[in-house]
Amino acid sequence: MSRLTSLPEWTKLSELAQAIKPAHMRDWFNDDPSRPEKMQAEACGLFLDYSKNRINDEALDALIDLARAQDFEARRDAMFNGSHINTTEGRAVLHTALRNFSADELHVNGEDVMPAVRNTLDKIRTFTEALHNGEYKGYTGKPLKQVVSIGIGGSFLGPKIMTEALKPYHQHAVDVHFVANVDGCHIKDVLAGLDHEETLVMMSSKSFSTQETLQNTQTAKQWFLDGGGKQEDIAKHFIAVSSNVKAATEFGIDEDNIFPMWDWVGGRYSLWSAIGLPISMALGYEHFEALLKGAHDMDTHFQEAPLKDNLPVLLGLLGVWYRNFFDAQSHVLLPYYHYLRGLPAYVQQLDMESNGKGVTQPGEVVDYATGPVIWGSEGTNGQHSFHQLIHQGNTLIPADFLLPLTVPNQDDTHHAMLASNCFGQSQALMQGKTFDECYADLSDSDMEASERERIAQHKTMPGNKPSNTLLFEKLDPYTLGSLVAMYEHKVFVQGVIWDLNSFDQWGVELGKVLGNQVLDGINGEQSADAFDASTQQLIDRFRARNAPE
Numbered sequence: 001m002s003r004l005t006s007l008p009e010w011t012k013l014s015e016l017a018q019a020i021k022p023a024h025m026r027d028w029f030n031d032d033p034s035r036p037e038k039m040q041a042e043a044c045g046l047f048l049d050y051s052k053n054r055i056n057d058e059a060l061d062a063l064i065d066l067a068r069a070q071d072f073e074a075r076r077d078a079m080f081n082g083s084h085i086n087t088t089e090g091r092a093v094l095h096t097a098l099r100n101f102s103a104d105e106l107h108v109n110g111e112d113v114m115p116a117v118r119n120t121l122d123k124i125r126t127f128t129e130a131l132h133n134g135e136y137k138g139y140t141g142k143p144l145k146q147v148v149s150i151g152i153g154g155s156f157l158g159p160k161i162m163t164e165a166l167k168p169y170h171q172h173a174v175d176v177h178f179v180a181n182v183d184g185c186h187i188k189d190v191l192a193g194l195d196h197e198e199t200l201v202m203m204s205s206k207s208f209s210t211q212e213t214l215q216n217t218q219t220a221k222q223w224f225l226d227g228g229g230k231q232e233d234i235a236k237h238f239i240a241v242s243s244n245v246k247a248a249t250e251f252g253i254d255e256d257n258i259f260p261m262w263d264w265v266g267g268r269y270s271l272w273s274a275i276g277l278p279i280s281m282a283l284g285y286e287h288f289e290a291l292l293k294g295a296h297d298m299d300t301h302f303q304e305a306p307l308k309d310n311l312p313v314l315l316g317l318l319g320v321w322y323r324n325f326f327d328a329q330s331h332v333l334l335p336y337y338h339y340l341r342g343l344p345a346y347v348q349q350l351d352m353e354s355n356g357k358g359v360t361q362p363g364e365v366v367d368y369a370t371g372p373v374i375w376g377s378e379g380t381n382g383q384h385s386f387h388q389l390i391h392q393g394n395t396l397i398p399a400d401f402l403l404p405l406t407v408p409n410q411d412d413t414h415h416a417m418l419a420s421n422c423f424g425q426s427q428a429l430m431q432g433k434t435f436d437e438c439y440a441d442l443s444d445s446d447m448e449a450s451e452r453e454r455i456a457q458h459k460t461m462p463g464n465k466p467s468n469t470l471l472f473e474k475l476d477p478y479t480l481g482s483l484v485a486m487y488e489h490k491v492f493v494q495g496v497i498w499d500l501n502s503f504d505q506w507g508v509e510l511g512k513v514l515g516n517q518v519l520d521g522i523n524g525e526q527s528a529d530a531f532d533a534s535t536q537q538l539i540d541r542f543r544a545r546n547a548p549e
């Protein structure tokens with residue numbers, strides 16, 4: 001038995017879950033109309049109603065006890081003060097420093113990192129302004145109007161999804177395009193519509209070793225040269241963000257055009273660094289800074305609010321409750337706001353890459369469930385497809401509903417419908433519909449009693465499906481910053497309880513290595529015995545159709 005599952009707090013939670021499982025939330029709401037007032041929390045522009053959860057005060061307190069038994073507060077402080085909590089790579093985890101506007105020093109390996117953070121923000125501001133006012137010109141003297149941001153994983157999802165989410169705040173000084181996939185269709189499609197004389201290519205790669213990003217940048221470079229640009233003109237049209245300055249300069253990026261990154265910022269936590277430059281380029285620096293400020297305020301809330309009023313803590317504890325004590329395999333995110341449609345994909349990387357682990361910090365294989373599958377899409381679209389399984393399937397899927405109270409250029413008719421669907425879905429999931437109600441609905445039909453029973457059975461909705469609802473005034477940069485930081489810290493809370501290192505990703509690393517080996521196989525540079533028979537068969541079929549010259 002692991003340390004975690006042998007804790008008395010764990011045993012208590014197992015017992016509480018067994019006692020709670022037969023209860024129906026519908027009855028709780030009937031018995032106690034003040035339940036929603038008691039089960040809510042608010043911070044940094046976000047209001048959370050968590051009353052539609054299969055939880056009571058006793059279980060919530062027991063979850064807090066479990067977090068404390070796992071040394072939650074000390075481990076939270078260790079992250080914020082720059083300790084090397086990424087223990088498999090010997091690194092600090094300080095994305096919070098990137099949005100820290102206090103005058104305090106913050107030391108990593110004896111060095112204050114804050115001057116470099118502030119300098120980089122200045123560089124982002126200066127660069128954005130030069131681009132926006134047309135001062136930053138290409139090799140033929142034309143201002144650069146198109147930006148192609150090339151990166152993948154954390155060097156793509158954060159900038160792309162935040163830029164998309166904040167569309168109403170775009171300044172329209174430049175158009176920002178994103179390319180991630182090594183599938184040549186993507187980069188070719190993007191470049192096809194652009195004039196190389198007006199295009200800035202931004203390569204985002206913390207490691208500067210990611211195959212997809214290197215290849216896409218190479219293709220963009222060739223496109224630039226084919227268009228008439230010369231090697232010496234590349235400095236004006238190519239910039240990079242990387243912690244590997246040597247590799248970036250060797251690749252041909254001018255050293256002055258390299259924005260720094262640091263090994264204490266994980267890829268999936270990097271949108272707050274210069275990796276977020278495309279956000280600033282699309283929205284203007286002021287809005288980028290507001291995004292950071294929202295995140296910073298959430299950091300402060302996470303550090304200071306009592307655990308029972310603490311948004312990331314509450315969400316993290318509820319996640320553990322369902323994952324470990326109700327056997328929930330997945331968690332669905334349902335943003336009811338079109339511009340926020342990318343949030344599930346963003347949180348998917350954040351959560352699944354962080355807590356998709358099966359070994360504890362000391363290196364023991366776990367005997368309990370860890371990170372869930374994260375998925376979802378924008379409401380109301382999902383209501384007409386996968387919500388069916390959430391309502392009536394036999395697997396429990398806790399949900400987060402998200403809704404802005406107002407939207408830009410609001411059409412009141414549309415917005416009221418959007419909100420009513422959002423609230424109606426969480427209500428339906430919680431209440432369900434009983435067999436008797438369904439049977440009564442069929443009273444006017446001329447069905448035989450047995451047929452009426454059969455149909456009523458099919459229509460019965462068990463309900464008792466948990467959800468959180470997050471409301472916010474509007475999705476401005478500040479609120480988006482606090483929302484994303486809230487999910488970052490939720491993931492952290494769960495990683496602490498499960499005793500995981502939430503900051504490495506060895507599985508992904510293996511994929512990178514194997515992908516390169518197979519490429520050698522495809523190019524005939526690797527002997528057949530390097531691969532298993534199935535992989536070799538696939539390589540052979542591919543080579544038969546695409547034999548290298």
Ligand SMILES: O=P(O)(O)OC[C@H]1O[C@H](O)[C@H](O)[C@@H](O)[C@@H]1O
Pocket residue numbers: 151152153154155204205206207208209210213266267268353505508509
């Ligand atoms: O920025 P890079 O070094 O190119 O890395 C890009 C991505 O690579 C991997 O897939 C990691 O798992 C991600 O976390 C990272 O964001």
